[in-house]
Amino acid sequence: MSEFPLVALLVWGTIVGLDLASMLQGLFNRPLVVGAVAGVMLNDPAAGLRIGVALELFALDVLPVGASRYPDYGAATVAAVALSAGQAWTAALGPSVLLGLVLAHLGGLTIVLHRRVTAWALARSEPALDRGDRGIASKVHLVGLLADLVRSAALATIGLLAATLLKHAPHLDVATQRALAIVVVAGGFVAVIGGALRRAGTARRMVWLAGGMALGVLGLGLR
């Protein structure tokens, strides 16, 4: 694991895990933000931005509302950037984004575990909470926060372990690398375009979306 600034990446992976729901929700869990900072930590900001943008396309399809279970792209992006750092982008994009997607799904499962741990603490304190005893709500809240801290740290550890193992795996040939890169980018656009169309809902919003796309095409010409 010595090829990574392990402690820094672990701390960053844990912080962004807390930002998903428990603390602030200040965009620090978004793949683009996570990837940019992880890229700087790994001395490869370009890899961080590229992996961050690719995973952001998938994250834009997620609405983290109410009781839904949503993927956690925080630690997943840290691991994906760790895997891609120092490699040519065509070689790294496919495997790194795929690792990120699998880890984000695993992160979503751990959110359910976190909720169960908090529910266990809640069940133990229910009579005192309903009586209105002083300080009980804060204690249950702290248990929830600590459980999420452990969840985020564990997820970051698993992600970095997986990245280390894959970094030492045999390399794919160039044609396979390119094919995988196209597959993950196309998958990202299915996510972002599908999500934007579903969210648009009304014809008026579709017009805004189409207008935006036309502006983007114009922007390509201004390069």
Add this chain to the structure above:
Amino acid sequence: MIGGARTLLRLAALQASWTYERMQGIGIAFAMEPLLAPLEEYPERAHAARGRSAQYFNAHPFLAGAAVGALSRAELDGEPGERILRLRTALSGPLGALGDQLFWAGIVPAAMGLAMIGVTRGYGLGAIALVVLGYNALRIAVTAWGLRIGLAHGLRVAHAISESWLPRAAPRAGDVAAVLIGAAVPLVAAWLLRGSGEPIRATVLVVAGAAALGVLTLRRPLSAPALTVGAAALTLFWRWSAA
């Protein structure tokens, strides 16, 4: 107001104790604690208020400050417990719907669209830092506004919110997000596929194919990550069998 500042800080961690049973209920009780401190002189009222504050509640986390402020004001004013619980139930849905529309379907995708456009245009980390700073300033300002309006209006907070900027801004945020995400799609596609050998052809093919699949799956959404992992597995199998 020291209680208000502490509550604002606590609202930043509102969802740490989210459960299926009470959803944000415990977080609301945690945030209300500093505001209910004056009730400590009346132990019976303080117990009853704390008991009510931990009941079921769910709204958008950034707008929950309005509920925390209004419920605290009602408790401090000695409103009947039943009316306070009814207010709690009544605020849950509208604050959730408005917040989801404003932030999750509006400001967050708009911010990320803007950041992605910035990255593709070469502004990299600077664009991301600016978006994150701006977003957090807005997020904190909205939470503080909610807390203030709740504390000022108590049981009449729903009317105060309906007369405010919020119901008008929420749908507009979605329009802005649609434009920015739309603009980001071709720019990001070209940027990601720049080194693929045939960037223009690849960009047009990928965006057009993804848009067609997006339209086809409008009524029956599919999991894009699952589709991607599946397609990658097939690609690996195809390459392996061809070798």
